[in-house]
Amino acid sequence: MKYLTINYHILFCRLIPRSIFVYIISDAIYYIKKINIFGKMDNLAKDINLANTPLKINVESQQKSASCVDKTTESDAPFIIKEGAAEIVVLSSKNVFYNPVQEFNRDLSVAVLTLISEDHNNNISNGRRKQTDKTLEEQPKNCDLAKTLIAGVKYENGLNILEALSASGLRSIRYAKEVPGLNSIVANDISEAAVTSIRANIAHNDVNHLVTASHSDAVLVMYQHRRYQDRFHAVDLDPYGCPSHFLDAAVQCVSDGGVLLVTCTDMAVLCGNTPETCYSKYGSISLKNKACHEMIGGPIWSGPLHDTDFVVRLSKHIHTSTFGTLRRMEGVLAVISEELNDVPLYYTMDRLCSIVRCQTMSILSVRSAVLNAGYRVSYSHANRMSIKTDAPMYVLWDIIRYWESQNPIKMERRQNVSEAILSKKQTIKVDMTVREDANPESRQLKLVRFQENPLRYWGPGTRSTTCVQENKEEKRIANQGKKKKKRKPDLGPDKQETFKILKQDDEDM
Numbered sequence: 001m002k003y004l005t006i007n008y009h010i011l012f013c014r015l016i017p018r019s020i021f022v023y024i025i026s027d028a029i030y031y032i033k034k035i036n037i038f039g040k041m042d043n044l045a046k047d048i049n050l051a052n053t054p055l056k057i058n059v060e061s062q063q064k065s066a067s068c069v070d071k072t073t074e075s076d077a078p079f080i081i082k083e084g085a086a087e088i089v090v091l092s093s094k095n096v097f098y099n100p101v102q103e104f105n106r107d108l109s110v111a112v113l114t115l116i117s118e119d120h121n122n123n124i125s126n127g128r129r130k131q132t133d134k135t136l137e138e139q140p141k142n143c144d145l146a147k148t149l150i151a152g153v154k155y156e157n158g159l160n161i162l163e164a165l166s167a168s169g170l171r172s173i174r175y176a177k178e179v180p181g182l183n184s185i186v187a188n189d190i191s192e193a194a195v196t197s198i199r200a201n202i203a204h205n206d207v208n209h210l211v212t213a214s215h216s217d218a219v220l221v222m223y224q225h226r227r228y229q230d231r232f233h234a235v236d237l238d239p240y241g242c243p244s245h246f247l248d249a250a251v252q253c254v255s256d257g258g259v260l261l262v263t264c265t266d267m268a269v270l271c272g273n274t275p276e277t278c279y280s281k282y283g284s285i286s287l288k289n290k291a292c293h294e295m296i297g298g299p300i301w302s303g304p305l306h307d308t309d310f311v312v313r314l315s316k317h318i319h320t321s322t323f324g325t326l327r328r329m330e331g332v333l334a335v336i337s338e339e340l341n342d343v344p345l346y347y348t349m350d351r352l353c354s355i356v357r358c359q360t361m362s363i364l365s366v367r368s369a370v371l372n373a374g375y376r377v378s379y380s381h382a383n384r385m386s387i388k389t390d391a392p393m394y395v396l397w398d399i400i401r402y403w404e405s406q407n408p409i410k411m412e413r414r415q416n417v418s419e420a421i422l423s424k425k426q427t428i429k430v431d432m433t434v435r436e437d438a439n440p441e442s443r444q445l446k447l448v449r450f451q452e453n454p455l456r457y458w459g460p461g462t463r464s465t466t467c468v469q470e471n472k473e474e475k476r477i478a479n480q481g482k483k484k485k486k487r488k489p490d491l492g493p494d495k496q497e498t499f500k501i502l503k504q505d506d507e508d509m
């Protein structure tokens with residue numbers, strides 16, 4: 001299996017007639033190896049070592065809407081946006097979606113597809129391509145034809161890619177100009193304005209020989225490519241918000257051993273207050289708590305999260321190119337390669353300390369204490385205060401108890417829960433001597449390990465205060481103190497009279 005996970009949410013585990021998959025959501029990308037969807041269920045389960053959990057999907061969650069570019073209101077003249085090797089012409093009369101914050105996502109996709117293309121082309125040239133098209137599964141052995149491939153050149157046996165929701169065509173054009181060894185890319189969008197823009201951008205970037213614009217519903221295009229010989233080696237899904245309704249079609253049109261690149265920007269639903277919306281979209285209930293980046297109310301993926309070899313290859317590869325977000329790519333991949341791959345969940349130290357109401361321990365101290373106790377420890381890429389460990393829970397509480405004994409909290413701060421935990425007897429002897437190996441390389445090198453605000457003040461905007469009525473001032477005065485006004489209790493009609501009298505009595509006193 002080839003896949004890479006970065007910040008994930010396991011959304012649901014779903015059974016569909018010819019394939020089973022775990023749907024994982026993330027604030028970056030998961031690459032999925034497609035399993036043989038025509039196989040029997042039993043075999044599928046065997047293939048993936050875990051019944052009900054074969055496909056892994058890559059997703060990114062970023063708050064796109066916060067930073068999409070729509071410059072049409074600013075100027076009437078066309079202008080150009082440059083990203084990677086691509087140039088996007090923004091026609092002033094058309095609204096075309098461009099989200100600069102997603103550059104990291106696109107950079108990572110370009111890097112991943114380059115490796116996928118290398119393997120694909122090497123396997124073909126080594127004559128190991130089998131009828132069942134398992135090419136992406138096999139690693140190159142003796143031939144390194146891929147190193148001689150040139151980006152921007154068409155290769156008849158190269159990768160076929162579908163970008164099902166393409167907007168300006170930027171992503172497809174970047175693939176065409178930056179990923180060597182491609183045969184074709186279809187850049188599809190349902191919006192006429194978007195397709196006009198895709199055509200203009202294909203011509204502007206001179207990639208007609210590789211990229212074809214398509215104007216259709218993504219689902220239709222994907223179902224039209226279900227036939228074995230029509231399938232794509234890579235399918236890229238980057239919708240607004242939820243991608244789940246595209247997944248069935250995507251799974252059917254990606255070749256066996258191919259990859260699905262799924263971007264999801266639906267964090268408000270996934271970590272939000274509307275579990276019913278989450279259920280209708282994903283078949284799972286969102287949990288609005290600290291664990292929301294890891295899990296939702298539903299099945300979780302408990303197998304290895306990352307294909308370590310692939311992550312290592314990717315980490316090396318990104319330095320051979322000039323990516324705009326190289327620092328972030330380096331940081332994320334470094335944390336991922338240091339991460340304990342066989343431990344599915346993580347703790348956050350601030351949360352554990354807040355349960356017993358003690359001062360938060362430094363990450364270095366906790367990590368050292370866990371290592372000194374003989375267990376493994378790492379960060380999770382999902383949280384900078386995270387602790388991933390194979391130590392049992394009682395060891396962590398022992399460490400926290402010991403820490404609290406050195407930094408006691410005031411008696412009056414103790415309540416039932418903290419008292420119950422802190423008054424327990426220690427099970428192990430805690431040694432908090434700081435160790436050098438407790439400080440991982442990615443931290444020592446000060447890499448950009450976790451998402452930083454991509455732009456100043458980036459994030460959800462404040463609520464609009466626009467008033468369409470003319471009598472704005474009157475409305476403001478009428479609404480003054482509105483929230484302070486006491487609500488009347490909800491009384492039945494017969495009790496309202498009594499309430500009025502009682503209220504009058506109160507006021508008289």
Ligand SMILES: C[S@@+](CC[C@H](N)C(=O)[O-])C[C@H]1O[C@@H](n2cnc3c(N)ncnc32)[C@H](O)[C@@H]1O
Pocket residue numbers: 097098099102106164165166167168169170171188189190191194216217218219238239240
């Ligand atoms: C988030 S944008 C894509 C951004 C693009 N992938 C990029 O990296 O710049 C989503 C696009 O999906 C298109 N879209 C929405 N529903 C669609 C559908 N059912 N079929 C095809 N395109 C669709 C929208 O018109 C929009 O251009």
